[in-house]
Each structure stands twice: as structure tokens, then as C-alpha cells.
Amino acid sequence: MLSRGEIAIVGAAESTRIGAVPEMSQIMLHADAALNAMAETGLKPADIDGVACVGPMMPQQIAHYLGITPKWVDGTGVGGCSFMLHVRHAAAAIHAGYANTILITHGESGKSRINATPRPPEPESLNGQFEAPFGPFGPPTLFPIPVLRYMKTYGVTHEDLAMVSVVTREWAGKNPRAMFRDPITVDDVLNSRMIAYPFRILQCCLVTDGGGALILTKSDRAKDFPTKPVYILGTGESVETTMVSQMKDFTSSSAFRVAGPTAIEAAGIDRKDVDHLMIYDAFAHLPMYGLEDLGFVRRGEAKDFIREGHTRPGGKLPLNTNGGGLSYTHTGMYGMFALQESVRQMRGTAPAQVPGAKISVCHGVGGMFSASGTVVFSNERP
Amino acid sequence: MIAPGRPKPKPTPETKHFWDGAKEGKLLLQRCGDTGKAYFPPRPFSPYTGTRNVEIFQASGRATLHSYVIHHRPVPGFTPPYAIAVVELEEGPRLMTNIVECEQTPEALVLDMPLEVVFEAMDEEISLPFFRPVKEGK
Numbered sequence: 001m002l003s004r005g006e007i008a009i010v011g012a013a014e015s016t017r018i019g020a021v022p023e024m025s026q027i028m029l030h031a032d033a034a035l036n037a038m039a040e041t042g043l044k045p046a047d048i049d050g051v052a053c054v055g056p057m058m059p060q061q062i063a064h065y066l067g068i069t070p071k072w073v074d075g076t077g078v079g080g081c082s083f084m085l086h087v088r089h090a091a092a093a094i095h096a097g098y099a100n101t102i103l104i105t106h107g108e109s110g111k112s113r114i115n116a117t118p119r120p121p122e123p124e125s126l127n128g129q130f131e132a133p134f135g136p137f138g139p140p141t142l143f144p145i146p147v148l149r150y151m152k153t154y155g156v157t158h159e160d161l162a163m164v165s166v167v168t169r170e171w172a173g174k175n176p177r178a179m180f181r182d183p184i185t186v187d188d189v190l191n192s193r194m195i196a197y198p199f200r201i202l203q204c205c206l207v208t209d210g211g212g213a214l215i216l217t218k219s220d221r222a223k224d225f226p227t228k229p230v231y232i233l234g235t236g237e238s239v240e241t242t243m244v245s246q247m248k249d250f251t252s253s254s255a256f257r258v259a260g261p262t263a264i265e266a267a268g269i270d271r272k273d274v275d276h277l278m279i280y281d282a283f284a285h286l287p288m289y290g291l292e293d294l295g296f297v298r299r300g301e302a303k304d305f306i307r308e309g310h311t312r313p314g315g316k317l318p319l320n321t322n323g324g325g326l327s328y329t330h331t332g333m334y335g336m337f338a339l340q341e342s343v344r345q346m347r348g349t350a351p352a353q354v355p356g357a358k359i360s361v362c363h364g365v366g367g368m369f370s371a372s373g374t375v376v377f378s379n380e381r382p
Numbered sequence: 383m384i385a386p387g388r389p390k391p392k393p394t395p396e397t398k399h400f401w402d403g404a405k406e407g408k409l410l411l412q413r414c415g416d417t418g419k420a421y422f423p424p425r426p427f428s429p430y431t432g433t434r435n436v437e438i439f440q441a442s443g444r445a446t447l448h449s450y451v452i453h454h455r456p457v458p459g460f461t462p463p464y465a466i467a468v469v470e471l472e473e474g475p476r477l478m479t480n481i482v483e484c485e486q487t488p489e490a491l492v493l494d495m496p497l498e499v500v501f502e503a504m505d506e507e508i509s510l511p512f513f514r515p516v517k518e519g520k
Contacts, residue, residue, distance in 0.1 A: 130478060134478050137453065245478035
């Protein structure tokens with residue numbers, strides 16, 4: 001059985017630039033981040049014996065491009081939280097002895113679309129038959145579909161939802177790498193351009209270019225690296241459906257309710273011990289669903305928790321401290337950037353550092369509530 | 383009439399009955415032989431128990447509006463603003479659809495409002511199930 005803190009992140013880096021990076025194709029964004037992560041650990045491609053990245057045929061592309069001969073690969077591709085699942089699978093693989101040093105990479109030319117992955121639903125797929133004919137056009141038309149039901153069930157107002165963007169922007173203001181840093185108000189959000197009612201442009205994630213990479217190994221080896229190790233205490237994963245219309249409960253994600261509590265239980269922590277929280281915010285409702293489904297607040301109480309300022313700078317549960325997918329960056333699969341911020345917070349190197357933070361929970365979503373992965377980190381080995 | 387450009391579903395062996403039914407103006411669901419519960423999307427076994435003992439039946443076509451977005455950007459085959467809705471059928475399952483014969487506004491589209499199915503043909507092969515508000519007194 002994998003024990004708490006047995007595996008550590010020893011390398012973590014983003015691509016040299018994020019945002020608009022027209023000078024790099026998608027595969028180079030992977031490689032740029034991987035080279036940065038290897039550089040900070042002093043590792044060479046020959047030292048890596050496991051590779052994980054998202055999607056069919058990608059592990060071999062990345063391994064070959066970087067000159068790695070892996071004896072363990074993982075191409076799990078369940079959307080933007082795939083990297084949380086890669087961390088979970090990599091930790092198990094290292095524990096099992098399948099690999100010693102695993103590299104997880106992400107690169108996505110989401111904005112510049114240089115060699116980007118096309119993602120049209122096939123007309124024979126279930127999404128193609130039973131959703132596409134009714135006019136969804138990308139995540140902004142699909143992800144917010146459950147929101148009106150959530151609002152009606154819990155009496156959530158448009159102003160409550162707008163607060164998520166306001167608070168996230170407040171964090172982004174502290175981060176020089178964030179794409180949008182100017183403060184915004186609830187009125188700004190509610191007067192911004194309508195995209196798909198009830199959501200306006202300031203409630204939708206950015207579309208950017210960027211990459212990220214993580215290197216994992218046994219914690220016993222962590223002292224061999226110059227970086228401060230970040231220990232993995234617990235992980236969780238689940239999936240529900242690719243069709244948002246078929247999610248069982250429009251006010252709660254089944255995948256969240258499995259992945260989050262599984263990770264927290266494995267970590268052996270209480271929710272009140274959590275110093276720092278990342279909840280993948282592709283759209284403004286996700287932090288609310290995450291807070292409730294992971295058990296940080298009771299059902300319907302996320303709106304009050306956020307309005308009362310608990311997730312803001314100086315609040316008791318700092319949330320999305322890099323500025324999130326809403327204001328920092330969002331390549332398409334943002335989960336890697338949420339993980340990077342958790343690692344920075346645990347290393348004590350985040351631009352908006354939470355003083356004395358010891359435990360970070362990083363929660364991802366894939367597709368439209370389609371999948372989920374959660375990782376609990378600490379800078380102290382249990 | 384359905385405007386050109388809308389993505390057209392391509393039936394598979396497991397979904398053909400649904401689209402054949404739609405062509406005839408029937409909304410066909412399936413029912414689990416073990417639990418008696420209806421399910422969607424189509425598949426030749428029950429997602430509740432795994433039994434292959436399932437039957438196809440015609441749904442009432444009555445539904446309520448479960449949730450939606452109103453899309454404000456142009457998409458081939460659609461004129462914004464248009465609602466992308468999920469309705470809850472009387473039999474339990476939910477499905478994505480468009481709401482027709484109704485203003486595409488938050489004021490007109492009220493959650494839990496009663497709806498009924500109406501089919502429109504894309505071409506000779508495919509008809510799509512849409513939903514419209516049930517008229518007063520009906």
C-alpha cells in the first residue's frame with residue numbers, strides 16, 4: 001500500500017512563457033516546460049524512466065521528442081484534470097517499482113492553435129448524436145448548462161456567481177504572470193459581454209498557450225535534488241459522463257464527490273487542516289461546486305462562503321491563488337497549472353504566497369463535469 | 383424548418399431505433415427489465431443492472447425544463463440568441479434539446495415549465511426532437 005508522503009514532486013515548471021506564445025507549437029510547449037523542470041532538478045532525459053501526457057499516441061511523441069526511453073507510460077486523457085490522474089498513477093507506479101523518475105508534461109497551443117489537437121464530436125458518438133444537433137459550440141455553451149438549476153435549488157444569485165470572478169481577479173492582481181490583473185467589480189462582471197446566459201465573458205476561462213511539467217520520484221530520493229520536495233499525501237479520481245445533459249445531479253458532480261473525498265481520506269487530513277485550495281475554474285460555478293462536493297462547506301453554502309471573503313487574500317481558505325483559469329491562464333487543459341500553483345505554494349515560492357501553508361488540495365475537472373482528479377500535497381512528510 | 387449547417391447525428395446500430403422512431407414522430411426510450419426504470423441515451427442493456435433484458439417503449443413526450451443556457455454567439459445553423467436546453471422527461475431520463483415556439487429569453491424560459499415534444503425533419507433520414515411549452519388549458 002502506498003503510504004502518505006512516500007512519493008514527492010521534485011521538479012515542477014511551466015513553459016518559459018504563457019499566454020500568447022506563437023513562437024512555439026504544441027509539442028514544443030510540452031518540451032519547453034519539461035526542459036525547465038529537468039533543469040531545476042539537474043536531471044537529463046536519460047534519467048527519466050516514465051512519461052505521462054494526455055491522449056492517444058502522445059506519450060510516444062513526447063518520449064521521442066525529448067529523447068526518453070520510458071519503461072512506464074500513461075496516456076490517460078480525460079480532459080483538463082488528466083494531470084491529477086497522471087500524478088496518482090505515477091505515484092502508484094513508482095511505489096510498485098515500475099519506474100523511478102516520472103515526467104508528466106502538458107503543452108497546448110490553445111490560443112495560437114499551432115499543431116493543436118482538433119476536437120470535433122464525431123457525428124456517430126453519443127455526444128454527436130444527442131447533444132451536438134442542439135447547438136452547443138464548445139465549453140462555454142456546455143459547462144454552464146447546469147448553472148440555472150443550481151441557482152434555483154440553492155437560491156444563488158447572479159451577483160453571488162459574479163463574486164467568484166471578482167475574488168479570483170483579486171488573486172491574479174498579485175501575480176505578474178497572470179493574463180488579466182486589473183481589479184473588477186460585481187457590476188463589471190454583470191455588465192460584461194453575454195456569452196451563454198447566465199454566463200458573461202468575465203465568468204468564462206481564458207484561452208491561452210502554455211505548458212507545464214512535473215517530475216515525481218520516491219521521497220527517499222528527494223534529498224538528492226536541489227528543489228524543496230512537495231509530498232503527495234493522497235489522491236483521488238473518477239469519471240461520470242462525457243454528456244453534460246446526462247450528469248445525474250445538476251447541482252453536484254458525481255466525479256467530484258468521488259475524487260475529492262477519496263484524496264482527502266487517503267491523505268488522512270481534516271478539511272480544516274487545509275491551508276490552500278485549488279479548484280479548476282474553467283467557469284465561475286466550478287469553485288462553488290468544488291467547495292460543496294469536496295465537503296469544505298455544506299450544500300448551497302458556497303455562495304455565502306465566497307461572499308464572506310473566506311477564499312480571498314487573507315481569508316481562511318485561499319482559493320485559486322494564481323488567478324485561476326478565469327484570470328491567470330487556461331490553455332484548454334488547465335489542471336497542470338493548478339498543480340503548478342499548489343507546488344509553488346508548498347515550496348513557498350508563489351507570487352501570492354499563503355504564509356505558512358503546509359497542506360494544499362488541488363482539485364481538477366475534465367470535460368464538462370465529465371471527469372475529476374484530486375491531489376493533496378504537503379511540504380512536510382508525515 | 384431546420385436551417386442548414388446544424389450538426390447531423392449519425393445513427394449507430396444501438397441508436398437506430400431512436401432515430402427511426404423520431405422520423406415517425408415518436409420519442410422512444412428504453413426500459414430496464416430488472417428495475418422497470420427508463421433510461422437514455424439508447425443502448426441494448428440496462429445501465430442500472432447490466433441486464434440485456436430491456437424493451438423499447440414510446441415516451442409520453444411530456445417533460446419539464448430542467449436547465450439551459452442561451453447562447454449569444456453565431457454558430458452555423460443557429461440564429462443567436464438561442465437556448466440549449468436539458469429537459470426532464472415524465473419517465474425520468476433527461477435529454478438535450480432546443481425549446482421551440484417560445485421566446486429565447488430568461489423571462490420566457492422558466493425552469494420546471496411543462497413542455498411537450500415536437501419533431502422537425504432535418505432531411506429524409508433524421509428528425510430531431512424539440513420541445514415547446516404546453517399551452518394553457520391543455
